[in-house]
Structures are given as structure tokens and as C-alpha cells.
Amino acid sequence: xxxxxxxxxxxxxxxxxxxxxxxxxxxxxxxxxxxxxxxxxxxxxxxxxxxxxxxxxxxxxxxxxxxxxxxxxxxxxxxxxxxxxxxxxxxxxxxxxxxxxxxxxxxxxxxxxxxxxxxxxxxxxxxxxxxxxxxxxxxxxxxxxxxxxxxxxxxxxxxxxxxxxxxxxxxxxxxxxxxxxxxxxxxxxxxxxxxxxxxxxxxxxxxxxxxxxxxxxxxxxxxxxxxxxxxxxxxxxxxxxxxxxxxxxxxxxxxxxxxxxxxxxxxxxxxxxxxxxxxxx
Numbered sequence: 001x002x003x004x005x006x007x008x009x010x011x012x013x014x015x016x017x018x019x020x021x022x023x024x025x026x027x028x029x030x031x032x033x034x035x036x037x038x039x040x041x042x043x044x045x046x047x048x049x050x051x052x053x054x055x056x057x058x059x060x061x062x063x064x065x066x067x068x069x070x071x072x073x074x075x076x077x078x079x080x081x082x083x084x085x086x087x088x089x090x091x092x093x094x095x096x097x098x099x100x101x102x103x104x105x106x107x108x109x110x111x112x113x114x115x116x117x118x119x120x121x122x123x124x125x126x127x128x129x130x131x132x133x134x135x136x137x138x139x140x141x142x143x144x145x146x147x148x149x150x151x152x153x154x155x156x157x158x159x160x161x162x163x164x165x166x167x168x169x170x171x172x173x174x175x176x177x178x179x180x181x182x183x184x185x186x187x188x189x190x191x192x193x194x195x196x197x198x199x200x201x202x203x204x205x206x207x208x209x210x211x212x213x214x215x216x217x218x219x220x221x222x223x224x225x226x227x228x229x230x231x232x233x234x235x236x237x238x239x240x241x242x243x244x245x246x247x248x249x250x251x252x253x254x255x256x257x258x259x260x261x262x263x264x265x266x267x268x269x270x271x272x273x274x275x276x277x278x279x280x281x
Contacts, residue, residue, distance in 0.1 A: 004097045010034070010214060013104065016065065016097045021160040025064045027190065030214025033107070035190070036071040038232070043188045043210040043221045044154040046072065048229035050079040055086065059152045059180065061168055062159040063089035063135055065098050066118075070111045073131045085131040088147060090140035094118050140168055141258040144176050151182045157189035162196055162253065166265040171199040171252035178203050184226035186233075190219045195269065197244050199252035207244070208233045248276045 005017040007024055011031025017024045026032035030039065041047065046056060056076065060068055069087055076083055099119045103111045110128060117126045117133070124135040136143035140159075155177055159168040167173070169191070181187060188210065189196070197220060200207055205222035211232050212218050221233045228234075236244075244250050251272050253265050260268075 004095065006097070006100065013067075014101060015067075016095075018095075018160070021164045023160050023164055026067065027214050032065075032067055033071060033103070035213055036067045037075070038213045039190050039210060039219045040068050040156045040158065040188055041072050041075055042230065042232040043208075043219065043228070044156070044186050045184075045226065045229050046076060046154050047079055049153055050076045050083055053153075054080075054082075055084045056154075057086045057150060057152045058088070058154050058156070059147070059150075059177075060087070060089045060156040060158060061140060061177075062157070063091035063094075064158060065095075065101060066111060066114045067103075068156050068158060069131075069133070070103060070107050070114060073129070074107050074110055077129070082130065087131060087133050088150070088152075089133075089135045090143055091135055091137055092139070093137055094135070141173060141176075141255075144173075144180075147180055150180055151185075152180055153182055153185050155181055155185070155187045157187060157191070162191060162193045163266070164262075166253050166262040166269070167255060167260065169193070169196050169199075169253055170255040170258075170265060171202065172255045172258055174199050175203055176258075178205070178224070181224070183224045185223065186226055186228075187222045188219065192217055192220050194244065194247055194250040195253050196220070198250040201244055202252065207236055209236060209240075248273050251276065 007015050007017055009015055009028050009031045011034045013032040015024050015026040015032045027035045099115055113128045117123045126133055159165045162169040197207055200222045208221040210219035210221050253269050255265055
């Protein structure tokens with residue numbers, strides 16, 4: 001297999017290109033740290049909540065290189081130094097390249113402790129500066145069920161893209177996330193894929209755009225009953241809503257057994273939209 005390739009991003013921070021998925025962990029044009037801050041933390045309402053709550057529960061689909069956790073922990077601590085953060089991450093495996101990364105100030109200290117626990121101590125559950133870190137490794141579709149009755153203030157959905165990592169973007173997997181997010185909580189992602197937005201819509205989420213970071217297209221935020229705080233989240237246009245509801249491509253990825261390989265999920269999706277197109281002609 002091709003080795004992980006280290007790549008510099010627009011804000012000077014580094015990421016890696018993943019040889020299996022054929023994508024980098026972060027947006028090159030947005031910058032790895034910039035993406036964590038502007039595409040995940042700011043639209044999540046967590047900064048607003050940190051001023052009002054003593055504890056925050058955060059779930060991330062795709063821990064990756066630990067940037068989102070690091071940026072979130074450092075920034076939330078600036079708002080409330082004694083804040084207790086309960087972080088849970090769903091990740092297939094910890095990749096060795098994480099040990100080669102050194103983040104700039106003010107993130108370097110937290111990320112160094114994160115790397116040390118994961119690589120030197122080989123831990124998946126530990127605490128750093130009042131942040132409890134819990135990584136559930138393996139197939140996220142199975143491990144997510146171990147979260148039990150926990151309810152999360154926010155969910156960062158940062159898996160590889162739907163076309164590359166389809167099993168983590170299906171209607172059925174998103175339904176599991178719906179069960180464990182607080183009603184006022186926010187699900188946030190870089191993706192605006194129509195199958196994902198349609199699945200969120202069918203599950204009863206209100207869908208918003210998030211401000212573009214490093215590219216023209218926005219990201220997505222979704223909530224059951226929450227209200228966005230700040231100006232980083234804004235409503236969909238009528239054209240965008242119509243596209244979600246009428247486009248032949250706006251069909252959710254499906255995985256009824258939560259066990260299908262990604263190739264089969266994509267094959268079934270392509271067959272479905274192909275059949276939809278035939279019915280329209």
C-alpha cells in the first residue's frame with residue numbers, strides 16, 4: 001500500500017493524504033486548523049454552550065488526526081477554564097502518522113499529550129486537562145451502540161467523503177446519531193452531499209448552511225430543535241431546499257443491516273437513481 005503522504009495546507013498546518021481512501025484528512029484550501037475551527041467548532045454552538053454549561057458532551061465520527069478535538073478543547077477552555085468536556089470518537093484505527101504532527105500555539109501542548117497517550121501509552125481512554133477522551137476503535141456502525149443512553153451537545157461528522165466512506169453516511173447510521181444528540185444539539189459536517197442532506201431531512205432535522213471555508217461551497221449544520229448562535233450558520237435557499245426534495249440524486253444511501261460494504265451501498269444508490277431517471281423519461 002502507498003504510504004501516508006504529509007501535505008501542507010493553506011494556513012501552514014499539516015495534514016496527511018490517506019492512501020486507502022484517496023483523500024486528505026483535511027481541506028488543503030481551508031487549512032487543517034482553520035477547518036477544525038470554522039467548519040466544526042464555530043457552527044456547533046459549543047462556544048455558546050460553554051458559557052452556560054459546566055459540562056459538554058461531544059461525539060465525533062472520524063477522529064482522524066485529532067485536530068478537531070484539540071482545537072475544540074483549547075478554545076472551549078478559553079471560554080470556561082474549568083469546563084468538563086466528555087469526548088467520544090468513532091474511528092476505525094489510529095494511524096501512525098499522527099505521531100509526526102506538531103501543531104502550532106496554542107494547540108501544541110494538548111495535541112502532544114494526545115499523541116503521547118495514543119502512541120506511547122497505547123491508551124484509548126484517558127484524561128487531558130479535564131477533558132475525558134474516549135476512542136471507540138473499529139466499525140463505527142457497531143461501536144456506536146456502546147454509547148448507550150448518552151446524549152451529545154454536538155456531533156462532528158468528519159468521516160471521509162460519502163463517495164469514499166459511504167457506510168458512515170447512510171440513513172440508518174444517521175438515524176443512530178439522531179437517537180443520541182440532544183434536541184437542541186447540532187450535527188455539523190463539511191459535506192453538502194445530496195444523499196446526506198436528504199437523509200437528514202427525512203429524519204426530521206432542520207438543515208442549515210455553514211460559511212464556506214477555503215472553497216465556494218458551504219458545509220452543513222443540522223438540528224432537531226436548536227437555534228444557531230452567531231453568524232456562521234444560515235438557512236438554506238429555496239433553490240437548495242427544492243434540490244433536496246426533487247433532485248433524482250437526492251436519495252439517501254441505505255444500509256438496512258448496518259453491515260453492507262461501502263461498494264454495495266454505492267452500487268445500490270447508483271441503481272436507485274438510475275431507476276428514478278428512467279421513470280422520469
